[in-house]
Amino acid sequence: MRRGASVYLVTRTHGLRTHLITPRDMQILAKAKTLRDVYDNLLKTDYAVEIGQLPTQEQDATTLENIILKKLVERFFFVRRSAQGKMQDLLTRYSARFEVENIKRIIRAKHGGQNAEELNLIPLQREYTLVNFPALLKAKDVDEVASLLRDSQYRPILAKLQAYEESGTTMILEAALDKIYFSRVWELAGKMQGARNLIGEEIDLRNLLTVFSLKTRDVSAKLIEESTIPVSYALPKTTLRALLQSQLQEAPNLLRTDYSKLASEAANLLKKGSSLLLERVFFKQLYGDASAVLTTHPLQVGYIIAYLLLCECEAKNLISIVTGRQLNLGEEVIPKDLFGVQD
Amino acid sequence: MSLGRVAVTRGVLLRLREQLDFTKRGKELLEMKRDNLAAETNRLLAKIKVRHEFEQRLMEAYGSLRAAYVTLGYSRLQSQAFTVKPLEAKVRLRSVMGVLVPEIVQGQKPAINSITDPSAYAAAEQLTSSMGELLSIAEAEARIESIAQELMLTNRKVNALERVILPNIIETLRYIEGRLEEETLEEFFRAKRVKALIRGTK
Helix, strand or coil, X not given: CCHHHHHHHHHHHHHHHCCCCCHHHHHHHHCCCCHHHHHHHHCCCCCHHHHHCCCXXXXXXXXXXXXXXXXXXXXXXXXXXXXXXXXXXXXXXXXXXXXXXXXXXHHHHHHCCCCCCHHHCCCCCHHHCCCCHHHHHHCCCHHHHHHHCCCCCCHHHHHHHHHHXXXXXXXXXXXXXXXXXXXXXXXXXXXXXHHHHHHHHHHHHHHHHHHXXXXXXXXXXXXXXXXXXXXXXXXXXXXXXXHHHCCHHHHHHHHCCCHHHHHHHHHHHHHCCCHHHHHHHHHHHHHHHHHHHHHHCCCCCHHHHHHHHHHHHHHHHHHHHHXXXXXXXXXXXXXXXXXXXXX | CCHHHCCCCHHXXXXXXXXXXXXXXXXXXXXXXXXXXXXXXXXXXXXHCCHHHHHHHHHHHHHHHHHHHHHHXXXXXXXXXXXXXXXXXXXXXXXXXXXXXXEEEECCCCECCCCCCHHHHHHHHHHHHHHHHHHHHHXXXXXXXXXXXXXXXXXXXXXXXXXXXXXXXXXXXXXXXXXXHHHHHHHHHHHHHHHHHHHHHC
16 A cells, blocks of 8 residues: 555544544443433434434334444445555455354354344445345355355355264354455455554454363364464464363463463453353453554554454444343443443 | 932942942042142152252343343344254143143254354353253143142042042931831831731631
8 A cells, every 4th residue: 555545544544533432431321221321322423323313113222233233334344445455455355354244144044944134134235245145145055155155255165064064063164254254354464564463463362262162162172273263473373272282271371472361361261150251351352452552553554453443342332232221231230341442 | 418308218228338339439549649649749849849949040041141142232142043953842741640741852952052152152051051950840830730730629529528428328328227227117017016916806
């Protein structure tokens, strides 16, 4: 990407960042008494246009979640549209995470013999994807879904169909999709100094999350290894293999990196039997680091990735809040579930 | 039974004696049925004694499910739930001492191995592990309900036999026996008188 285009994009992202809900406002939202209060507060944010058009009877968590996800997708693709050259290529590949998540959702539904509808997917507009989702939704089984992806970048999942049928779990196909997605992103991001740190960290953390969550279950080491993303940033493959062969309590010693503390926290959680919070531990670190990048690298392309990660973080926090309110959870429960993002 | 309307004949007496034997045997059988039903109820009550503990575990599982909802949101959790093949269970009827009670036969257990998210998996694991116990408690409760109704009915029948029907039959028997004895004595006396009169005229 040319220097000027890069400066423009980073500057644009600085402006976009001001649209994010601040942690203080997020705390206010989390303390809202009812879903109606959350709705009223969201009318003062970027979500106002969509939410303002909602009829009163449709103001429920699922509709709000849909709007939040729609905004998230728009934010990703707005940045992508503003980029040029290699950065645009990277952001196109990076934004394919919604496409991947939707394919996973369809595969899961077909595996369980359920009828997935467009409502069950992340609202991804036709212009943002080359995958024919209406056709995938109409597919009768997983095989048909895979064959419909034959001409796309997700073709390699066809090779995993036999393994899927033998194991009877969609984990194999989901892992294959993650591999395709992150390999394509890393192919470009690995060479971009500013972008590689956060993307590399995300890959490492996802791999650690996979290992930690699957090792507590009755899943073979081979399947766990196959489920990890074959890209290394600060977590060498040898360490990951050693982790697979050892007890989780030994993980902090084995890692000996920035992830050591994180592994210790995760191992403690699993020891207490609360695997519910596992994902939170790893992603809290990622979003925390993304937040730090906003202040430490304000002029690098990493700022753009950090912004996108924080958009994702905001969406997750808002979804937690609206779902918590819909379920009438006490206000003391929800703030604990939010990712603490530094302003 | 109104005694005044009873025909005082030997035939009725014999029939009443047969009825008394039959009713006593019936009462014994009903008592046996009542005892067995009571024993079955006690056995089932022991099964549902764990209900309170189970409810607590179930509430914990619901807590995990709520936490998974908050962590993932509706659409992500629903997507994870799509991979789970539903629990298969059949309800068929079984007879316990003539009482039809439901029996739950568990088929395929829900397969949760395709759930990738740790919070969704934790919730699913807790909920699916509770399903077996939940069905067992539900089965025991439904059985108790059916058995309790039958037990009440049997108890009423035993009480009716013991306090109304048997005393009535016995009383009627006594009445008929008394009347027949009187009639025999009357007949004997009458025969003697006739005999004496015949002797006097000669």
